[in-house]
Amino acid sequence: MLTITDLSVRLAGRLLIDQSSVQITPGSRVGLVGRNGTGKSTLFKVIRSELAAEHGSVTLPPRWHIGSLAQEAPDGPESLIEVVLKADLERDALLREAETAHDPHRIAEIQTRLVDIDAHSAPARAAAILSGLGFSAANQLRACSEFSGGWRMRVALAATLFAAPDLLLLDEPTNYLDLEGTLWLEDHLAHYPRTVIVISHDRDLLESSVDQILHLDRGKLTLYRGSYSSFEEQRAARELLDAKQVKRQEAERARLQAFVDRFKAKASKARQAQSRVKMLERLKPITALVTQDVLEISFPPPEKTLSPPIIAVDNVSVGYDPTTPVLSRVTLRIDNDDRIALLGANGNGKSTLVKLLAGKLAPFSGRVTRADKLSIAYFAQHQLDELNEDASAYDHVRKLMGDAPEAKVRARAGAIGFSGKAADTKAGKLSGGEKARLLLGLATFFGPNMIILDEPTNHLDIDSRAALAEAINDFPGAVIMVSHDRYLIEACAERLWLVADRTVTNYDGDLDDYRRVVLSAASADAPRERNNGNDKPQRTRSDNRGPLKKRIVEAEAEIARVSEIIAKIDTALALPDIFTRDPKQAAQLSKARANAADALARAEEQWLEASAQYDEAAG
Known part of the structure; x- marks a missing residue:
């Protein structure tokens, strides 16, 4: 059992966890939730003994092995399957010892233990995990160094899952995954046989993969039984109950104080008045669960409604090498108020498609027709690194507004979520979520006709994701989304396009249908094929x-x-x-x-x- 007793943790002078206690039973699957910056990742560090607590303790069973996602992506000449297999330290050590052992008794012990830990099926289990996270059979044999940082973090996740620790700690594991990988991970965690605690802002993962919610709010840890929706219901009921208790206590406090004020000067009532004073002192205030307001996200509407379709694509072939196009035979149209989500594994061409729609890629053949004066806003996660770290939100807005008066610039910065002193904070000191808000505001600054959102939720907490969904639904223009967040897609998308087999088609089913297809493919004998790299074409048979x-x-x-x-x-x-x-x-x-x-x-x-x-x- 994981037992947290009277725990207090302070970081950089700030008290993040304040005298909290909780017990997590073996085999529990727990979602750790709370606003960004409340101390969730810090709690993981304390559990891993990487950070000392100011007070209290965290205790684990003595033989429990803790596993968590490595901070740095693996690299080197070893193949992906080798990297994952080496994560099982006991199996790796036994196999190396077996190569040099000569004592018959020790050989028997090694082989018996290898059977006990199911070592001989390890390559198949490792391959299945890698396949679920998007690596084809051929790519599993490629050197780790051949992949980008994001794909190598998937390898780190695969290694962590393969090791199957007694306590699995995962901090935002879906940030490196596409929707297909996220759906597979949800299913994998739902059947994880040991204890897991996952920090996540992915509502669907918390709904389908965990059976308890550990909420960190204002320094206190509270454990709720059930899924995320059950947690929301229980918390709402608790807020209502606490609000009523606060109201009753305030009334009682006022009654006692009135008695003291009225009779403290009368000798005949002095003893009773003094008794009321002591009762007031013992009446500890109830802290009401105050809901923290979430900053609104809004997109300015386009100045003019264009005649539909705003984009028409007719039999287009596009990519980076005319001899091997990434997408072919693409025919589609986008109207003024379309809400379209792109499905398909990373590497199948989603990025190529949005670059085509945004006008960043010209077609090799076919025709793309755009409405006159079409304005497109494009948001992608990699653009967070393009913000000027030494410039504030005010500076970024000022750059777009030229010689506009100071008051107007400040008002516009406030409209995108940076009012008062927040507008003067340098971008380098903003959190990931704040940077995402700033970039969303800058990208849509001039009221586009169409917004393209490529993984917009990675740094947003659950409430901010809900605010983003509301902003998308309120926006009168067209929206194209690429996201691993199923909640966002289901809340906003009215049409689904599947990018696969080097083309784009309408997907007639819903996300439940798509989930079944993805999980069925992941569990099939033949691993799911993906390109795993910048929309490069699939290898030919001879390349394999x-x-x-x-x-x-x-x-x-x-x-x-x-x-x-x-x-x-x-x-x-x-x-x-x-x-x-x-x-x-x-x-x-x-x-x-x-x-x-x-x-x-x-x-x-x-x-x-x-x-x-x-x-x-x-x-």
């Missing part, structure tokens, strides 16, 4: 010969390794008195040999399969 050759070599090495282990066990079993001298050891050796024989058979099957695929690719 390199990874297949590597699989053949790895299978041959596994066959040789297991064959050597079997030879050692056979030597030990050949001793004439082994069964009479030490029957327990003999039984262990016999079991170890059977397990090794099974592993050898699997390795030979993998070699045969890879060899057949290699011959087929060779043509």
Whole structure:
């Protein structure tokens, strides 16, 4: 059991957690929620013993292993599957020891333990996790260094999940995922067999993957049973109850004070008055659960409504190399008030499509027709790094308003969420959520006809995401969304486009249908294929010969390794008195040999399969 007792944590002079206690039972799946900056990530550091508490304690069962997402993405020449497999430290150590062990008894112990931890199925389990997070079978064999930082963070997540720690701590794990990866992770966490605590602002993950909500608010931790919607209901009821209790206490305090004020000067009533004074002192104030107002998000409307369609795409081919277009045969139209969400795994061409729509990419063939004077606002997460770190929100707004009076600039900065002193805070000191708000305000500053939002929710908390959904629904122009946040899509999108198989099609189902398709594909024998890199075209069959050759070599090495282990066990079993001298050891050796024989058979099957695929690719 994870027990937090009277915990107080202070960071940079600020009291984040104030004398809080909570118990989390083994096997619980807990969503840790709270506004940005309340101390959720700090609590994780205390649990991992990376930060000392000012007061109180956090205790865990002595043999529990804690696993959490690495701060830095893995890098180096090792393949993705090797990086993930090495996350199981015990399995990795046992396999290395098995290569050099000579004592028959120790060999038997190693092989028995490998069976106990299901080590021989580890490559298949690791491959399934990588596939669920978006890596094709071929890409799993590529070097980790070949991938971008975001994709390598997915590898770090895969390694953490594969290790299956007793206590799994995940801090905003969906920030590096697309919708497909997020849907897979929701399902994986919902069936996680040990204890998990996940910090997330993804409402659907909290609704489908956890069974308890741990709320951190104004320094206090409160554990609620049930999903996120159940938490909201319980918290609303508690707010109402506390408000009533506060009102009753205020009335009682006023009554006691009135008695004291009236009779404190009368000798006959002095004792009663003094008694009321003591009652007032003992009447500790009830802290009402004050709901913190969420800053509104709003998009200025376009000055003029354009004649539909505002964009028409006819049989377009587009990409970065005319010989291998990312998208082909694309025909679509966008009207003034469309709300469209793009589905499809990362690498399938969503970024290419939005660049085409925004006019940042010209088509190789076909025709794109745009309405006259069409204005498009584009928001993407990578643009957060393009903000001038030394300039304030006021400075950024001033740059767009030229010689406008000071009052107007201040008013406009306030309209996008930066009023008063907040307008003068340098961008480098803003939180991720504040930067996202600023960038949203700047991108839509002049009232566009269409807004393109590429993962706009990564740094926004749950309430701010709801404010964003409201802003989208209030905006009279068109909106194109790319998001892993299912709540945002369901709240705003009226049409779904699927970007897959190098083209764009209308998706007639809803997100529940799409979720079933994604999870079905992830659980199929053949891993889900994705490009994993800047909309580059998929590899041809001949391009896959390199990874297949590597699989053949790895299978041959596994066959040789297991064959050597079997030879050692056979030597030990050949001793004439082994069964009479030490029957327990003999039984262990016999079991170890059977397990090794099974592993050898699997390795030979993998070699045969890879060899057949290699011959087929060779043509």
